[in-house]
Amino acid sequence: MQAENNKKLIAYFSMEIGIDPSVQTYSGGLGILAGDTVKSFADLKIPAVAVTLLYKKGYLLQRIDEEGNQLDLPYDWEYEKFLKPLKVLVSLKLRGRDVYLKAWQYDYNGASGFNVPVIFLDTDISENHEEDRKITYFLYGGDEAYRLLQEAVLGIGGVRMLSGLGYDSLKKYHMNEGHSSLLAIELLRNRKIENINQPETLSDAIDRVRNMCVFTTHTPVPAGHDQFSYSLVEHVLGDYISLDILKRFAGSDKLNMTYTALNLSRYINGVAKAHGKVSRDMFPGYSVDSITNGIHSFTWVSDSFKELFNEYIPEWFNDPYSLRYAISIPKDKIWKAHMKEKAKLINLVNSQNGNKFSEKIFTIGFARRATAYKRPDLVFTDIERLASICSLHGGMQFVFSGKAHPNDYYGKELIKKINNLSVQLRDKINIVFLENYDMEIARQMVAGVDLWLNTPKRPNEASGTSGMKAAHNGVPSLSILDGWWIEGCIEGITGWAIGSVADDGQSSDADDAESLYDKLEKNVLKTFYRQHGPWVDIMRYSIAINASFFNTHRMVQQYVTNAYVY
Numbered sequence: 001m002q003a004e005n006n007k008k009l010i011a012y013f014s015m016e017i018g019i020d021p022s023v024q025t026y027s028g029g030l031g032i033l034a035g036d037t038v039k040s041f042a043d044l045k046i047p048a049v050a051v052t053l054l055y056k057k058g059y060l061l062q063r064i065d066e067e068g069n070q071l072d073l074p075y076d077w078e079y080e081k082f083l084k085p086l087k088v089l090v091s092l093k094l095r096g097r098d099v100y101l102k103a104w105q106y107d108y109n110g111a112s113g114f115n116v117p118v119i120f121l122d123t124d125i126s127e128n129h130e131e132d133r134k135i136t137y138f139l140y141g142g143d144e145a146y147r148l149l150q151e152a153v154l155g156i157g158g159v160r161m162l163s164g165l166g167y168d169s170l171k172k173y174h175m176n177e178g179h180s181s182l183l184a185i186e187l188l189r190n191r192k193i194e195n196i197n198q199p200e201t202l203s204d205a206i207d208r209v210r211n212m213c214v215f216t217t218h219t220p221v222p223a224g225h226d227q228f229s230y231s232l233v234e235h236v237l238g239d240y241i242s243l244d245i246l247k248r249f250a251g252s253d254k255l256n257m258t259y260t261a262l263n264l265s266r267y268i269n270g271v272a273k274a275h276g277k278v279s280r281d282m283f284p285g286y287s288v289d290s291i292t293n294g295i296h297s298f299t300w301v302s303d304s305f306k307e308l309f310n311e312y313i314p315e316w317f318n319d320p321y322s323l324r325y326a327i328s329i330p331k332d333k334i335w336k337a338h339m340k341e342k343a344k345l346i347n348l349v350n351s352q353n354g355n356k357f358s359e360k361i362f363t364i365g366f367a368r369r370a371t372a373y374k375r376p377d378l379v380f381t382d383i384e385r386l387a388s389i390c391s392l393h394g395g396m397q398f399v400f401s402g403k404a405h406p407n408d409y410y411g412k413e414l415i416k417k418i419n420n421l422s423v424q425l426r427d428k429i430n431i432v433f434l435e436n437y438d439m440e441i442a443r444q445m446v447a448g449v450d451l452w453l454n455t456p457k458r459p460n461e462a463s464g465t466s467g468m469k470a471a472h473n474g475v476p477s478l479s480i481l482d483g484w485w486i487e488g489c490i491e492g493i494t495g496w497a498i499g500s501v502a503d504d505g506q507s508s509d510a511d512d513a514e515s516l517y518d519k520l521e522k523n524v525l526k527t528f529y530r531q532h533g534p535w536v537d538i539m540r541y542s543i544a545i546n547a548s549f550f551n552t553h554r555m556v557q558q559y560v561t562n563a564y565v566y
């Protein structure tokens, strides 16, 4: 194994990785992106190893009670069934104690069998103090100190574990978001900077570390970046590194994980073109490129479309660019494949709480993390208006899903609001909220609805990826022009825009709702019910134009040429 390990060139670090629906170590977009990235690394035979934490108690199991409240239940999952234990132990000093780390490995084998391992770090071992055993229990659980402990285990512990496992020829360390940026400090420390007094020599060391580091930022708002007070840093890390040196690249008042990553990376990128620009404005003085996110095509194409693509574009599964030839798949075949997936989703919905959804009715899907800026309730701004649009043509029905972070009070209020509306509006509009949004529910929803809705408040959506999953299944989007949709939307061809990018930034909720109703009424419903041929054209263009580009194969190839090789 050691010999194999030392051939890996890229180490990919992420606080969460969603690689398999059964491996409950992800909460949402960031983790799914990381998992899809690993899969494309493997399919494209990019020699990489990924590092994350083993969350034995997962993220959260969501249940909705009678009043529509989200209940946060623990998610114990059978990690031993999916991961294999590795024999190496490494340690780091946290809160004055030695904390030992064990690792578990998930093997992802790509299209031609090439392996990319995912290493899950685990502190829950008998060598450790009771308190330290809990460090890797929960994803995004606990307080600030817990978070810093986890980020230290990921960044510092991760580098040590890779070295312990024999990964000794790594050329690049890729930080997927700033959570793992202590890895760059560890790389600096390995160059023994503590003993270097001449500033030139330290700057040489920094230069060498920067050549090894790649940073992808995902957060378009300043509040989204992790920061820790230096008193907490001293409490957790002790004398790991002198604060004088740390403050040179981590921020003068607080340890800012984003600034640490920005200052110690040669290549930095945002996750869509517009997000690159937002990041350049937010971090003046840094050179920030953009590589637009994608999704792993083979993971997110439903069974019915897999069958169809296998028949017409057999090379598609490891060459998603070839999905452009979807343009020549007969329209009736596209429609049939869609209706099969729609029937499955409607069955799932109707198997719960006496729902009466129909396959004949236009179905809108909305699913993602429930949080204020995503505005899942925007479509309910004017319920009279919505009900009147529903009475046009053949009507509409809605499928919602999404978890709120356990501490996101407002996100939970949104979930309650939608659940309560689904009851109140029962006689007017069919609305269902599916519990416990995860990869499996996502897979069924993105393929089974007729339209994918996304209504974030600009410019908060760095990229968004669920609409890309829908496009892979011939499902067009109706979305705010933010994140990837600025690049993916060709009005009336791949879907529709809500609002415009021209009204720079601050459109009001009311304006956005007005535009949403207007598009539904004048464009979307009319096309769906009255112009079947043109509707299926839009489905085909969603695949040919958007799936062929918004995939992680293209994204990973851009990382290779722009970030990894220079």
Ligand SMILES: *Cc1c(COP(=O)(O)O)cnc(C)c1O
Pocket: 027, 028, 029, 030, 032, 367, 368, 369, 437, 438, 439, 442, 443, 463, 464, 465, 466, 467, 469
């Ligand atoms: C794709 C996915 C997301 C991300 O959706 P966005 O539209 O980018 O917010 C979140 N959760 C799950 C389970 C997903 O599959």
